[in-house]
Amino acid sequence: MHNDGPLDHLIRMLSGLPGLGNRSARRIALHLLDKRGTTMLPLAKALQTAAENVKDCNICGNLDMRDPCSICCDHKREQSKICVVARVSDVWAIERTHAYKGLYHVLGGLLSALDGIGPEELRLQKLLERSKAGKCEEVILALSATVDGQSTAHYIADRLSSSNVKITRLAHGVPVGGELDYLDDGTITTALKSRSAA
């Protein structure tokens, strides 16, 4: 039986997290109550510590213990490149590749007519300021290949067209390890058009 108390409240809160439903929230709550001292209280503490100590970087929008974040403060990184991404998780995804050594700019989302997200909702003004500052030579638009991602990329490219900054995008094509047979027509068409010397 659900208690009309803290347990019920906890399950309701857990089930509101992305990817969790009622059943998984109940399962997690029971798992935690089984391990109160070793998991539940430390998790509560970890949540509180993170909430109090993790800051939004005022320059690029990344999350870090310090503001400006450790990427913005790292003078070994190429200060001439700014990689524009929608979310912090995209920064993490690109950092995991170790293939990029420039700076980032997290928009905090994508333009979306459906969801009513306009340019004011995103960190666009700050991006324009950064790209017009002396050091920036290239803005890399690393946005999703969705309608919202591409219209955001178009919008940014348009706003930056008057500046001297080079604007680039991620390449479209066959994913590494991908089988042609399972790819959609759009990807194959793009990959054909953008073919390179073997």
Added chain:
Amino acid sequence: MHNDGPLDHLIRMLSGLPGLGNRSARRIALHLLDKRGTTMLPLAKALQTAAENVKDCNICGNLDMRDPCSICCDHKREQSKICVVARVSDVWAIERTHAYKGLYHVLGGLLSALDGIGPEELRLQKLLERSKAGKCEEVILALSATVDGQSTAHYIADRLSSSNVKITRLAHGVPVGGELDYLDDGTITTALKSRSAA
């Protein structure tokens, strides 16, 4: 980039919860950091409150704000029936049906030779005591139809065979709404054997 700090620690803790992996833990952590005041700190508080206030019922093993739990204390419930289940989530599942008005006994798991769980690890002694106390007339074994569930049921039935208590099990058969075509042979065989007058 993962911070080697509270955020990284939080993601590691979240990814250890049942059903969550690295990716979902990252997603949840970012969602929470987006809503620190409205979700993250209240969740930390809810975890702490639940950890401190939810108790194991000393009689049946259910989780509740009070000990003995509100089911054990409810004198309107049939005191003559004890429904034996493996976990608290099974109590919740049965309570959701509103089809049972007796008491419960949560074993805290199932006998499992593979996982090294013997009779001492489960709340079996307490069940024997309860079933031998005057009021108990029927013990309903509501355990999973798995190898571990059935061997646990056998073990309990064996231990209780000397007492005067009636021992029953959940019926096996076609799940309500289930299509015959998709059922395994074992279920169909059992359902045929246990057929009843239409």
